[in-house]
Amino acid sequence: MSSDTNRSASNDSQAFESADGVDDEATGGPVPVLAVVGRPNVGKSTLVNRILGRREAVVEDVPGVTRDRVPYDAIWNGRRFTVVDTGGWDPEARGLAEQISLQAEIAVGLADAVLFVVDTAVGITDTDETVVKILRRSGKPVVLAANKVDDQRAESEAALLWNLGLGEPYAVSALHGRGSGDLLDAVLEALPEAPDQVFDAPRGPRRIAIVGKPNVGKSSLLNRLAGQNRVVVDDVAGTTVDPVDELIQLGGRTWQFIDTAGIRRRVKEASGHEFYASLRTAGAMERAEVAVVVIDASQPLSEQDQRIITSVEESGRAIVIAFNKWDKMDEERRHYLDREIERDLVRLQWAPRINVTALTGWHVDRLVPALDRALAGWETRVPTGELNAFFGRLVAANPHPVRSGKQSRILFATQPTVAPPKFVLFTTGALEAAYTRFIERRLREEFGFVGTPIHLAVKPREKRQRR
Numbered sequence: 016m017s018s019d020t021n022r023s024a025s026n027d028s029q030a031f032e033s034a035d036g037v038d039d040e041a042t043g044g045p046v047p048v049l050a051v052v053g054r055p056n057v058g059k060s061t062l063v064n065r066i067l068g069r070r071e072a073v074v075e076d077v078p079g080v081t082r083d084r085v086p087y088d089a090i091w092n093g094r095r096f097t098v099v100d101t102g103g104w105d106p107e108a109r110g111l112a113e114q115i116s117l118q119a120e121i122a123v124g125l126a127d128a129v130l131f132v133v134d135t136a137v138g139i140t141d142t143d144e145t146v147v148k149i150l151r152r153s154g155k156p157v158v159l160a161a162n163k164v165d166d167q168r169a170e171s172e173a174a175l176l177w178n179l180g181l182g183e184p185y186a187v188s189a190l191h192g193r194g195s196g197d198l199l200d201a202v203l204e205a206l207p208e209a210p211d212q213v214f215d216a217p218r219g220p221r222r223i224a225i226v227g228k229p230n231v232g233k234s235s236l237l238n239r240l241a242g243q244n245r246v247v248v249d250d251v252a253g254t255t256v257d258p259v260d261e262l263i264q265l266g267g268r269t270w271q272f273i274d275t276a277g278i279r280r281r282v283k284e285a286s287g288h289e290f291y292a293s294l295r296t297a298g299a300m301e302r303a304e305v306a307v308v309v310i311d312a313s314q315p316l317s318e319q320d321q322r323i324i325t326s327v328e329e330s331g332r333a334i335v336i337a338f339n340k341w342d343k344m345d346e347e348r349r350h351y352l353d354r355e356i357e358r359d360l361v362r363l364q365w366a367p368r369i370n371v372t373a374l375t376g377w378h379v380d381r382l383v384p385a386l387d388r389a390l391a392g393w394e395t396r397v398p399t400g401e402l403n404a405f406f407g408r409l410v411a412a413n414p415h416p417v418r419s420g421k422q423s424r425i426l427f428a429t430q431p432t433v434a435p436p437k438f439v440l441f442t443t444g445a446l447e448a449a450y451t452r453f454i455e456r457r458l459r460e461e462f463g464f465v466g467t468p469i470h471l472a473v474k475p476r477e478k479r480q481r482r
Contacts, residue, residue, distance in 0.1 A: 046088075047206040048097045050126035052119050052150075054142045055103025057134040058162040062189035063087065063100045066199065091199045096206055099126060106145045117426055117476075120149065121441065125431070128156045128205040130198075131181065135161045135173045147179050156205040159184045160198055165191060220262060220271040221390060224303035226296065226327065228319050229277025231311040232339040235373035237261060237274040240382070266383040273299045300326075304434070305333040305389050305466075307382070312338035312370065313348060316355040324363065328468045331435040333393035334366040335385045335466060342372045365392075365459055367466050389466025394433050397462055402428050402438075405461055415450055426476070437470040446473050 051059050064070050067089050089098045101119040108116050123129055129150060133143055150157050161173035164186040176184035185201055187194040225233045240263050261272050275296040300306055306327040310320050327334055338352070356368075367385040371378045397405075406428050415423045423444035430438050438458070440446070446454075455469050 046095045046097050047127040047208075048086075048099060048125065049089075049128050049130055049202060049206060050099045050101060050119075050122040051130045051132060052101050052104050052123060052146070053132035054105055054134075054140065054146065057103075057132045057137075058189045059103075059132050060100055062130075062132055062160065062162060062187070062195075063098055065187075065189045065192055065195050066091070066098055091203060094203055094206075094208075096202075104146055105142050106149065107142070117441065121427060121429070123150065123153050123155060125429075126155060127207055128158065128202065129153070130158050130160055130202060132160045132162050133176055133179070133184070134163055135169055135176070135186070136163050138172070138175065139179060143179065147181060150181075157181050158198070158201050158205050161186045162189050164188055164193065220269045221305070221386070222271045222273065222303045223386060224273045224275055224300050224306045224332070225309060226275050226300060226306050226323060227277065227309035228311070228317070228323065231277070231309045232373045233277070233309050234274055236307075236309060236337070236339065236371070236379070237272055239373045239376050239379055240265065240272060270386075273303060275299050300330055300332060303332055304393065305335060305386055306330075307335045307337050307386075309337050309339050311340050312352060313340045313343035315351070316359050321359055324360075328363075331468060331470070333389040333435070333467045334363070335382070335389050336360075336363070336366050336368045337382070338368065338370045339373050341370045341377065342375060365465060365467075385466070392463055392465040393435055393467040395436060395462060395464055395467075396433050397430050397436075399429050402430060405458075406440075409454070409457055413453070415446060418447075423475075435467050435470060436464060437472065439472045439474060441474050441476065444475050 051063055053059050067087055087098045087100070089096055099122050101122045102116070104116050104119040106116060131146070131150060133139070159176060159179065159181040161176050161184040164170055164173050165188045170186050173184050173186040183201075185194060185198040187198050189195070225237060227233050241261055261274070263270050263272055308320075308324055308327060310316065324334070324336070344352070360366075367388050369378060369381045369385050371381070373379065406425050410425055415425075421444060423442050423446055425440050425442050425446075427441040428438060430436060440454075451471050451473065455471060458464065458469060
C-alpha cells in the first residue's frame with residue numbers, strides 16, 4: 016500500500032472518530048464537526064485553508080484534487096471544531112467521481128453542520144440545486160458561502176444566491192480572506208457548543224448485571240464475589256425482587272455488580288410483583304455494561320434461558336455466560352450439556368463461557384478475565400481505512416449473490432460507534448440476511464469482538480432520476 020493511501024486511511028479514521036464525538040487525544044473532549052461541501056472547483060480546499068489559518072489542504076486549479084474526506088482541527092473565537100474537507104460533489108457523477116461524491120454525502124451525514132460553497136462567478140448550476148435538495152433532506156444546519164467575491168461588483172452577484180433557499184449567502188473570498196470572519200461567526204452559530212474546558216473525569220466502576228432465570232444461583236454468585244451474605248439466598252425461586260447494587264473489589268479493581276430478579280417469563284405476561292421486578296431487571300440491564308447470564312448447568316437448557324440471552328444481545332450489552340452448579344454435574348450430564356450448547360447456543364460462540372460453583376467458590380476467579388475480554392471486545396474500534404481494506408478483500412473473494420440480474424456492492428463502510436460496535440455499510444442495494452451474517456462472522460474472525468454483539472446497518476444508495 017502506498018504512503019498516500021496510508022495517509023488517506025489515517026485521515027479517514029480521524030474524521031469518523033471526531034464525527035462520532037469520540038474524545039480527541041489532543042484536546043481531551045468531543046468537538047463539533049463541520050463538513051465543507053460543494054461541486055468541483057468552487058474553492059472548498061482554499062476556504063478550508065482560510066478557516067485553518069494555514070495551508071493544510073492541497074489546492075490546485077484542476078478539479079478533483081480532493082477526493083477523500085480529510086479532517087482538520089480548527090479554532091475560532093476560542094471554540095474548537097473539526098473541519099472536514101471533501102471532494103467535488105456531483106450527484107450525477109459516475110465512476111471515480113461517483114465515489115468522491117459518495118464521500119461528500121457520507122461527510123454530511125456524520126457532520127453537525129454543513130458549509131455549502133458556491134462559485135459566485137459561475138452562479139447557480141443544476142448540480143448546486145440537486146445538492147441543495149440532498150442537504151435539505153439531511154436535516155443538518157447549512158451555512159451558504161458565496162465564494163470568489165473578490166470585489167464590490169461580485170457582491171451583487173452573490174445576492175442572487177438567495178434563490179437557493181438556504182438563507183443568507185455569506186460573500187467571501189477564500190483566496191484573499193475577504194468576509195471570512197462573518198462566515199466563521201455564522202458557522203459557530205450553526206455548530207453545537209463544545210466544552211471550553213475539559214476536565215479528566217475518572218471512570219467509575221465497570222457495571223455488571225447478573226441475570227438469569229429464578230433459582231439459578233445469581234444471588235449466591237454475588238455473595239461469593241462480595242465475600243459476605245450481601246443478598247438473601249433461598250431455594251424458593253423468586254427470592255430477589257429488587258436489583259441489588261454492590262461495589263466489590265476483584266483483581267485489584269472495584270466493580271459494581273447488580274443482582275437482579277429472576278426473569279420467569281416475558282414482561283407483558285407477568286403480573287403483580289413479577290411485573291415490576293421484570294421492569295426493574297430490564298432497567299438494571301440498561302445501566303450495565305456487561306451482563307453475566309447465569310445458567311443452571313445441572314438442568315437442561317430451557318427456552319427461557321435462550322430468551323434471556325436474546326434479550327441481553329438485543330440490548331447491546333456485552334455477554335458472559337456462567338454455567339453454575341457445576342458440582343452437581345456428572346459425566347452423562349456434561350455430555351448432554353455439550354450437545355445443548357452446540358445446538359442452542361451456536362450463534363453465541365463469541366461469548367466467553369465459564370463453569371463455576373457459586374456455593375463453594377470453585378472457578379469464580381475466572382470471572383474477571385472473562386469480563387475483561389468481553390469489555391475489550393465491546394469497546395473495540397476498527398479504523399475506517401483498515402475496515403474498508405478488509406471489505407475490499409472480502410467482497411473481491413466473496414461477492415454478493417446476483418439476484419434478478421443485479422448484484423449489490425459495498426461502496427463504503429464505517430464504524431460510527433462502540434459499546435456495542437455498530438457498522439454502517441453504504442451499498443448499491445439491499446444485502447441478503449445470509450450475506451450480512453457472513454459479514455458478521457468474518458468481522459469476528461478478523462478483529463475479534465469477543466463477548467459483544469455486533470450491529471450491522473445497511474444503507475442502500477438512493478436511486479436518482481436521470482435528467
